[in-house]
Amino acid sequence: MKIISLETVDSTNEYLKRGNRKPITVVTANHQTGGKGRRGKKWISPPGKGLYVSFLFEKPKNFLNVQTVSLSTAVAVAKTLNTLKKGFEIKWPNDILFNGKKVCGILPELSGNRIVVGIGVNLYHSREELKETDYPATSLKIEKIHFDRETLTISLVKNVINYFDKTAKGTFEIKEFESLSIIKPGNRITVKKQNGIEKVTVLGIDREGYLIVEKDGKVERLFSAEISIRF
Ligand code: BTN
Numbered sequence: 001m002k003i004i005s006l007e008t009v010d011s012t013n014e015y016l017k018r019g020n021r022k023p024i025t026v027v028t029a030n031h032q033t034g035g036k037g038r039r040g041k042k043w044i045s046p047p048g049k050g051l052y053v054s055f056l057f058e059k060p061k062n063f064l065n066v067q068t069v070s071l072s073t074a075v076a077v078a079k080t081l082n083t084l085k086k087g088f089e090i091k092w093p094n095d096i097l098f099n100g101k102k103v104c105g106i107l108p109e110l111s112g113n114r115i116v117v118g119i120g121v122n123l124y125h126s127r128e129e130l131k132e133t134d135y136p137a138t139s140l141k142i143e144k145i146h147f148d149r150e151t152l153t154i155s156l157v158k159n160v161i162n163y164f165d166k167t168a169k170g171t172f173e174i175k176e177f178e179s180l181s182i183i184k185p186g187n188r189i190t191v192k193k194q195n196g197i198e199k200v201t202v203l204g205i206d207r208e209g210y211l212i213v214e215k216d217g218k219v220e221r222l223f224s225a226e227i228s229i230r231f
Pocket of ligand 1: 010011012013014032034035036037038039041043051052053054095104105106107118119120121
């Protein structure tokens with residue numbers, strides 16, 4: 001495993017997708033000029049304010065889909081943050097919330113026979129710096145959660161690699177995700193898709209990471225890349 005620390009980069013995900021580096025490579029940056037979020041959005045990445053880190057993994061042999069990596073990475077991140085203070089939860093597929101506000105986002109991408117997993121944690125952002133987001137957002141500083149940046153980074157890297165390994169071996173258990181998930185079976189949620197908005201009832205999550213929902217007696221499997229969810 002190799003760790004590269006950069007001062008400034010466009011996006012740590014793009015950096016790993018460009019080079020022909022060996023898995024496992026981990027890249028952190030102090031500043032991203034073109035930080036990317038899910039569904040083509042920007043990830044606000046001012047210098048020194050966030051933890052911006054990406055992992056380059058080999059695509060496992062029995063790889064199901066990128067969604068399973070999303071879910072297990074979310075568990076790794078939530079568990080890491082919960083050692084600082086209890087109360088971090090996951091909003092399917094991979095937003096990490098504290099007090100109902102987003103504090104971390106995860107962006108897994110396929111790149112040939114590699115998988116790049118990017119994680120952004122809001123550490124020192126002020127409310128002002130997060131006001132552009134179209135969802136409630138927060139940072140560890142706003143929530144008055146104490147942490148040591150180095151220690152947090154090291155334990156996050158260890159846990160993410162450990163959980164990727166579980167996914168690769170097929171030993172990751174979806175119930176670990178369910179116990180941290182704010183979306184529970186029976187919840188009514190609003191789903192925003194490319195072609196509109198609909199209200200559905202949650203049935204559960206299957207082993208491929210799809211959210212199973214029901215609407216008017218019809219069961220649907222939702223793929224994470226295409227949708228956003230509101231309560
Ligand atoms: C989301 O929209 O929730 C996903 C955000 C992912 C942000 C991280 S920051 C490190 C890595 N590099 C990027 O450009 N994006 C991810």
